[in-house]
Amino acid sequence: MRVAFLSWRDTTHPDGGGSEVFVESVGRELAARGHQVTLLCARHPGSARREERDGVLLRRVGGRLTVYLWGLAWLVRHRRDVDVVVDVVNGLPFASPLVRRHGVVALVHHVHAEQWRIIYPGLAGRIGWFVESRLVPLLYRRRPFLTVSDSSARDLAAIGIAPAAITVVRNGLSAAPPEVVPAEAATPRLVVLSRLVPHKQIEHAFAVLRRLEDDLLGLHLDVVGEGWWHAELVAAAAAEGVTDRVTFHGHVSDARRDELVGRAWLMVMPSVKEGWCLAITESGAQGTPSVAYASAGGVTESIHDGRTGRLVGDLDEMVEAVRELLHDETRRRAMGAAARDLAASLTWEACAIRAERVLREAGAAGDQSP
Structure with a gap:
């Protein structure tokens, strides 16, 4: 054709x-x-x-x-x-x-x-x-x-x-998951893999970071991706008082993306709406489970709730889900392995x-x- x-x-x-x-x-x-x-x-x-x-x-x-x-x-x-x-x-x-x-x-x-x-x-x-x-x-x-x-x-x-x-x-998925699951960072890290646009609601990830800062010392957030909402997000991080715990990486190579996602303990996806959310699959390929809003649509299929990640109803539930998984290494790693298997099944x-x-x-x- x-x-x-x-x-x-x-x-x-x-x-x-x-x-x-x-x-x-x-x-x-x-x-x-x-x-x-x-x-x-x-x-x-x-x-x-x-x-x-x-x-x-x-x-x-x-x-x-x-x-x-x-x-x-x-x-x-x-x-x-x-x-x-x-x-x-x-x-x-x-x-x-x-x-x-x-x-x-x-x-x-x-x-x-x-x-x-x-x-x-x-x-x-x-x-x-x-x-x-x-x-x-x-x-x-x-x-x-x-x-x-x-x-x-x-x-x-x-x-x-x-x-x-x-x-x-x-x-x-563009490449099969690596044979060896990347090692998590020594200290807790979250990652957001997304275009920087308003409807991705990355500001919610800053709120999660702020509300967990006393509970998990050294918690850091990597924001991977670029977009026209960048300046507003920098200001939002400052308003939340988390500027020193957020790194904006911008556009990166696939290898660097996988490195950042692989060392993260969790991927946070607070988007309003997704058709599927390729970022969740890409994170799962590196053994990193995701937390997202169930109301976002397609994420209810790219995440199998309770098995490859968590689906939550609002910001308060997102904070608690992230808190629980960051503290529960056994469950987090089991979810990461299941997320990796799911990613491997998609070509x-x-x-x-x-x-x-x-x-x-x-x-x-x-x-x-x-």
Whole structure:
């Protein structure tokens, strides 16, 4: 097949995250299986307009919002060169059904009701949520949907997507867990592995740190990742009085990420919403269990509560869960081992094979442009 992914960003974008890792990982696996794969995404400072990576051709056009118009224009020009389009609906759709009747698959990691309210309070957020919750179901009716968790599938059904049209393809893992579990740091350490954006609620990790400082001497927090909310988080750490116990590492290599996560005793994920949360899987691969909010959706599947980590209801419960696990080495290590086993069972190859079936079916009908 000739497959085109339309995505707002790629993994080299400063705001790139788990959604972009999913797209490129599945694209890489599809290319390895003999398909011709193109990823169209926005440009960013220092990026090349055209690049080939892992068998996937990247074409970068437009900016944060104009990429959507460029994407439609590219589809019109190349309508006979593409068998199936994967339209990545990251809050806003590319609206590819406007220029293609067939051969369109929508990829949604999660719906963004909470994010619209948090990041764009007021009219802009209400418009964004209207587009996602009302126009997307109308525009993509009778098109197949891919998503990464049963939780996200239920949320899609709640906004009007037919359940029969939804296929769940869970995230994989880029590298198998190491044969030897990394050693924990000598003193208690927490880690947050995340983009630095408001809806990840990393401020809650600072509150956990402050409330446990007298209970666990030497407790430290490593924040791994970067994003446009960085300055606000630095200020939040100062406001909590934990600046000297927090290290902001920014973007790091995969090897450095694994080192930081592996030496942590626990990973804290206070995000409002996740489709799956690749960071939890990546932490589990290093034998590090996670604590997250059960209300965040997909984390209820990337964490098996009480076995590979803990799911909690609010900040108070998060503090207590972290406290208990930091004090209980036996239970913590058992959870880490189970998290590692779960991570080892997830591969991008299996994810791509499942997605490939949906793409083949969508592409088999061919395309008839309006």
